[in-house]
Amino acid sequence: MKKLILAAAAAILLSGAAYADVIKIGVVGPFSGPFAIQGKNFKAGIDAYIATHGNKVGNDTIEVLYRDVPQADPAQSKALAQELVVKEGVQYLAGFYFTPDAMAVTPLLQQANVPLVVMNAATSAIVTKSPYVVRTSFTTWQTSAPMAKIARERGVEKAITVVSDYGPGVDAENAFKTTFEKEGGKVVESIRMPLSTNDFSPIMQRVRNSGAQAVFAFLPSGPTTLGFVKAYNENGLKEAGVQFLAPGDLTQESDLPALGDAALGILTTFHYAIAHDSPENRAFVEAARKAIGNPAELSFPSVGAYDGMHVIYKMIEATGGKQDAKKAVDAVKGLAWESPRGPVSIDPETRHITQNIYLREVAKGSDGAYYNKEIKTFEKQPDPGLAAAK
Amino acid sequence: MQVFFSIGVDALAYGMVLFIISIGLSVTMGLMRVVNLAHGAFAMIGGYIASYAARDLGLPYGFAIILAVIGTIIIAIPLERFLYRRIYGAPELTQVLMTIGITFCVIGLANYVFGPTLKTIPLPAELQGPVNLGFRTIAAHKLFAIGCGVVVALGLWFLIERTSFGVKLRASVDNTAMAASLGVRTRIVYAASFALAVGLAAFGGVIGAELLPVEPYYALRYMVTFLVVVSVGGAGSIPGALIACLLLGAIDTTGRYLVPEYGEFFFYLAVIAIVWVFPRGLLGRAK
Numbered sequence: 001m002k003k004l005i006l007a008a009a010a011a012i013l014l015s016g017a018a019y020a021d022v023i024k025i026g027v028v029g030p031f032s033g034p035f036a037i038q039g040k041n042f043k044a045g046i047d048a049y050i051a052t053h054g055n056k057v058g059n060d061t062i063e064v065l066y067r068d069v070p071q072a073d074p075a076q077s078k079a080l081a082q083e084l085v086v087k088e089g090v091q092y093l094a095g096f097y098f099t100p101d102a103m104a105v106t107p108l109l110q111q112a113n114v115p116l117v118v119m120n121a122a123t124s125a126i127v128t129k130s131p132y133v134v135r136t137s138f139t140t141w142q143t144s145a146p147m148a149k150i151a152r153e154r155g156v157e158k159a160i161t162v163v164s165d166y167g168p169g170v171d172a173e174n175a176f177k178t179t180f181e182k183e184g185g186k187v188v189e190s191i192r193m194p195l196s197t198n199d200f201s202p203i204m205q206r207v208r209n210s211g212a213q214a215v216f217a218f219l220p221s222g223p224t225t226l227g228f229v230k231a232y233n234e235n236g237l238k239e240a241g242v243q244f245l246a247p248g249d250l251t252q253e254s255d256l257p258a259l260g261d262a263a264l265g266i267l268t269t270f271h272y273a274i275a276h277d278s279p280e281n282r283a284f285v286e287a288a289r290k291a292i293g294n295p296a297e298l299s300f301p302s303v304g305a306y307d308g309m310h311v312i313y314k315m316i317e318a319t320g321g322k323q324d325a326k327k328a329v330d331a332v333k334g335l336a337w338e339s340p341r342g343p344v345s346i347d348p349e350t351r352h353i354t355q356n357i358y359l360r361e362v363a364k365g366s367d368g369a370y371y372n373k374e375i376k377t378f379e380k381q382p383d384p385g386l387a388a389a390k
Numbered sequence: 391m392q393v394f395f396s397i398g399v400d401a402l403a404y405g406m407v408l409f410i411i412s413i414g415l416s417v418t419m420g421l422m423r424v425v426n427l428a429h430g431a432f433a434m435i436g437g438y439i440a441s442y443a444a445r446d447l448g449l450p451y452g453f454a455i456i457l458a459v460i461g462t463i464i465i466a467i468p469l470e471r472f473l474y475r476r477i478y479g480a481p482e483l484t485q486v487l488m489t490i491g492i493t494f495c496v497i498g499l500a501n502y503v504f505g506p507t508l509k510t511i512p513l514p515a516e517l518q519g520p521v522n523l524g525f526r527t528i529a530a531h532k533l534f535a536i537g538c539g540v541v542v543a544l545g546l547w548f549l550i551e552r553t554s555f556g557v558k559l560r561a562s563v564d565n566t567a568m569a570a571s572l573g574v575r576t577r578i579v580y581a582a583s584f585a586l587a588v589g590l591a592a593f594g595g596v597i598g599a600e601l602l603p604v605e606p607y608y609a610l611r612y613m614v615t616f617l618v619v620v621s622v623g624g625a626g627s628i629p630g631a632l633i634a635c636l637l638l639g640a641i642d643t644t645g646r647y648l649v650p651e652y653g654e655f656f657f658y659l660a661v662i663a664i665v666w667v668f669p670r671g672l673l674g675r676a677k
Contacts, residue, residue: 206647
């Protein structure tokens with residue numbers, strides 16, 4: 001009986017939301033705890049979009065509701081998404097910094113009739129879990145694979161991979177290894193480090209002894225990155241001419257002031273740099289810096305959130321504010337626009353974002369601030385991770 | 391052979407950094423019988439003060455260390471006076487709940503005041519860059535940390551075993567009422583040793599910042615490691631803590647060098663084995 005009432009209440013709420021003038025978007029992300037800075041970036045991106053595009057689509061007013069999952073916690077993430085759908089009547093779910101959190105929510109979408117716009121979580125497989133998932137961030141495969149091509153172009157024969165031993169780390173290792181060996185290089189050794197490693201000096205000694213000409217590294221952005229980059233310098237690998245290659249998570253802008261001179265010259269491939277030179281990006285950065293408060297905290301999740309909002313606005317336009325997940329997702333398949341990161345489009349097959357990947361080098365600007373300087377562009381990169389998984 | 395020395399040097403440096411931070415916790419837990427889970431928070435406060443002094447105010451490194459130690463002690467004094475004094479001799483659960491509460495407050499405040507980003511403590515030119523040891527290079531600041539560890543170990547041993555303050559401290563801990571009736575001002579002794587422990591935490595937080603970077607979650611992130619050191623070494627024992635740090639540093643570093651894919655398996659295996667054979671820690675005293 002209780003279940004029936006609950007279901008009836010949910011049905012009323014859901015149908016009620018469809019004709020309401022206020023369209024609610026539920027955003028789940030880490031807004032407190034060790035990853036709070038990434039949640040802050042979600043919010044900054046969303047606020048920047050609303051500030052520049054207004055809070056109305058047609059006659060409907062947009063309302064964004066935030067729910068906090070401080071660390072990867074699939075059960076909590078699912079519970080909050082359910083609460084947003086059933087109690088708050090949101091028409092769209094968005095956000096999600098961690099892959100397991102996004103994965104946990106995908107089984108709800110069909111029944112709830114709600115599209116999910118992933119603003120960060122970077123494992124390729126998420127989009128295959130439900131036809132209602134659209135992703136506006138990147139995948140680790142997408143940002144790591146071009147680095148292998150760069151390494152070959154720069155004459156690296158033998159490379160070593162060093163990654164943190166968790167999902168995205170293993171993804172990065174596979175992406176680099178597969179592409180690098182396809183291009184004719186050889187990965188002499190693959191080291192997986194425990195996530196809790198503090199002292200990277202022993203790892204660097206192994207890198208040195210392996211005789212590789214380049215080290216490809218992946219660690220979650222944050223405190224460990226600092227220790228890793230310092231250990232690379234202090235163990236004389238830089239002088240020994242071992243090139244440091246990584247996807248851009250390692251040199252995210254909010255970590256650069258702490259990394260300082262130690263990071264100069266590190267090569268990374270990524271989909272977005274705050275220093276990207278385009279009028280769209282200048283406008284975005286200005287609005288997002290205002291939204292986040294402290295300009296030094298702005299980093300890549302903000303652009304995923306900004307473009308995620310763009311996709312949701314287009315979905316609302318296409319459905320006229322009615323709740324229809326299928327129609328909404330169909331409407332953005334193949335959608336192309338000029339993002340702050342450059343030209344992007346939603347791949348109609350995978351519903352993942354196709355975008356330029358840039359090769360960047362950490363450089364010091366004339367004002368003494370460090371930034372990621374884009375030096376080469378790989379145009380219109382799809383996600384190679386899905387193809388590799390098949 | 392070269393691999394052996396190479397691992398040895400890294401292990402020594404890592405162990406010494408652990409030692410400087412953990413020894414303060416060993417003092418509070420072993421001598422004062424307070425399970426102080428806020429110890430990491432004090433180390434972090436020291437790191438933040440040093441970072442602010444050296445990076446934002448441009449003060450020299452040595453001065454930043456002194457400022458960090460004194461500043462952290464000043465912050466800790468009212469905490470000792472109003473909070474810790476209530477839990478001396480209280481059941482462990484009460485102590486754990488209160489100190490973990492303090493830790494969360496400090497994390498929240500640090501996040502609010504300094505923001506969630508990493509903070510660095512700029513090193514003086516002498517401590518930057520690699521030093522060539524012949525068979526390999528090592529970071530200069532690691533040699534500095536090793537030196538600091540030796541000085542702290544000797545200084546503390548002398549203070550507790552060879553001075554009248556040490557005698558009073560040990561007396562107050564063993565039997566507070568008797569020590570007080572013999573004219574030892576136990577409250578002052580407790581306050582002084584609490585300040586000493588906090589000062590050491592702050593010192594370790596600054597010296598170790600290159601390995602354990604300062605950010606708001608520092609206070610919890612490394613607390614398990616510090617507690618492991620104390621329980622393996624035996625609470626309150628300086629030589630015990632030193633041996634534990636060197637041993638665990640060596641096991642951790644060797645494991646990481648030779649078989650990183652096993653993660654911290656060997657580290658915790660060693661901890662289990664040691665605590666199984668020595669339930670009070672390597673050099674812990676029976677109650």
